Amino acid sequence: MKKYIEQAGFGTILEKVEAGRRLTHDDGLQLYRSHDILALGYLADIVRTRLNGDRAYFIYNQHLNYSNICTNLCKFCAFGKEKGADKAYEMTVEEVRQKVRDRLDEPITEVHVVGGIHPDLPFSYYVEMLRGIREVRPDVHIQAFTCVEIAHLAGLAGTSVGDTLEVLKEAGLGSIPGGGAEVFSPRIRRLTCEKKLAGNDWLEIAKTAHRHGLRTNATMLYGHIETIEERLEHLAALRQAQDETGGFLAFIPLAFHPQNTGMASLAKTSGIDDLKNIAVARLFLDNFPHIKAYWVMIGPKLAQIALSFGADDMDGTVKEEVITHMAGADTDQAIGSTILVRLIREAGRVPVERDTLYNVLRVHGTEGVM
Numbered sequence: 445m446k447k448y449i450e451q452a453g454f455g456t457i458l459e460k461v462e463a464g465r466r467l468t469h470d471d472g473l474q475l476y477r478s479h480d481i482l483a484l485g486y487l488a489d490i491v492r493t494r495l496n497g498d499r500a501y502f503i504y505n506q507h508l509n510y511s512n513i514c515t516n517l518c519k520f521c522a523f524g525k526e527k528g529a530d531k532a533y534e535m536t537v538e539e540v541r542q543k544v545r546d547r548l549d550e551p552i553t554e555v556h557v558v559g560g561i562h563p564d565l566p567f568s569y570y571v572e573m574l575r576g577i578r579e580v581r582p583d584v585h586i587q588a589f590t591c592v593e594i595a596h597l598a599g600l601a602g603t604s605v606g607d608t609l610e611v612l613k614e615a616g617l618g619s620i621p622g623g624g625a626e627v628f629s630p631r632i633r634r635l636t637c638e639k640k641l642a643g644n645d646w647l648e649i650a651k652t653a654h655r656h657g658l659r660t661n662a663t664m665l666y667g668h669i670e671t672i673e674e675r676l677e678h679l680a681a682l683r684q685a686q687d688e689t690g691g692f693l694a695f696i697p698l699a700f701h702p703q704n705t706g707m708a709s710l711a712k713t714s715g716i717d718d719l720k721n722i723a724v725a726r727l728f729l730d731n732f733p734h735i736k737a738y739w740v741m742i743g744p745k746l747a748q749i750a751l752s753f754g755a756d757d758m759d760g761t762v763k764e765e766v767i768t769h770m771a772g773a774d775t776d777q778a779i780g781s782t783i784l785v786r787l788i789r790e791a792g793r794v795p796v797e798r799d800t801l802y803n804v805l806r807v808h809g810t811e812g813v814m
Contacts, residue, residue, distance in 0.1 A: 452483040461490050467728055469676055475724045476672040481716055488723035488754030496756040500793035502784045503760035505554035508543055510535045514560025518637035519706035520668055524560045541576040554800045557588035558623055567600040571615045578616035585618040585800040591649040592624035592641045605649055609656045619800055620653050622661030622696055628681050629674040647685050654691025659801060662692050666721050667700035667713035679728045686731045694734035694757060697721040699741045718742045719753045726754025744787055751791040758784055
């Protein structure tokens with residue numbers, strides 16, 4: 445296989461990968477420009493195996509999208525709506541509590557909460573929502589509010605981001621999801637989400653969260669109008685931030701879904717591009733412990749294949765995902781843990797049920813793999 449990798453033009457990159465040396469911007473360009481997806485997968489799998497062995501993680505989680513009313517109205521988003529628009533909604537705190545209460549018979553370990561940038565809800569609503577979830581499920585980990593939402597909440601509270609995070613932590617916040625990063629490029633944000641928090645500010649809030657003891661995830665929305673250079677600049681910025689704080693848990697490449705968005709004329713991402721982004725991320729983000737193949741975005745079958753292209757996590761059961769499905773995703777809104785275990789086993793990996801912070805809850809083994 446080494447000879448094949450060298451013939452594909454990746455001899456120098458293979459040497460770096462095997463030695464654990466950091467890849468450069470030019471290395472990343474070479475990887476992205478390559479059409480040899482099997483060579484990319486082989487290289488990425490070296491790093492995956494080094495960091496995580498044959499383990500592939502999943503979590504039993506529940507998604508809650510408390511409101512889709514949003515002032516940003518990004519062009520790539522089908523979820524956000526103006527207040528009063530058709531399909532606009534907002535939940536009361538009691539409705540959020542009931543959503544959690546409805547699933548008390550399931551072994552959910554994480555409640556994942558995100559919404560739009562609502563123009564009217566007061567800061568107290570968000571604090572009461574966290575407390576309400578914690579009252580219903582005292583032992584659950586609450587991963588809530590993207591960095592974009594955190595900036596909004598700090599504005600509502602009239603305090604610094606750090607002080608706002610401390611209030612939210614006291615109310616039950618356990619970690620922060622990775623959404624809202626999109627692509628950090630000012631050009632992309634100007635053309636697609638000009639009202640959204642700037643990329644540098646997203647990074648600063650993530651680092652502030654890390655300094656306050658909160659772990660976070662990171663994402664990149666790819667497959668719209670960004671260039672591969674802008675993808676690499678995004679990954680480099682994340683890598684630099686991780687060098688500074690070490691607070692990122694996982695990187696999640698998010699495939700753009702165009703249906704019902706302001707960019708509906710664009711095509712969906714291809715399977716090759718999906719696998720390539722996972723593989724390049726695993727190779728470039730050498731200081732990120734985990735790369736996630738988010739089955740909601742790319743489908744469970746491709747997520748299964750991605751476990752051989754650098755990914756070591758399939759996310760989780762999810763339970764009623766709204767954001768991607770409003771943009772035309774045709775995946776299920778939930779997958780049972782039994783199915784996730786089977787998908788992982790069939791990929792030749794060891795299914796590991798984790799909590800949000802990647803503490804191991806149960807190792808399922810590989811029995812039953814053909």
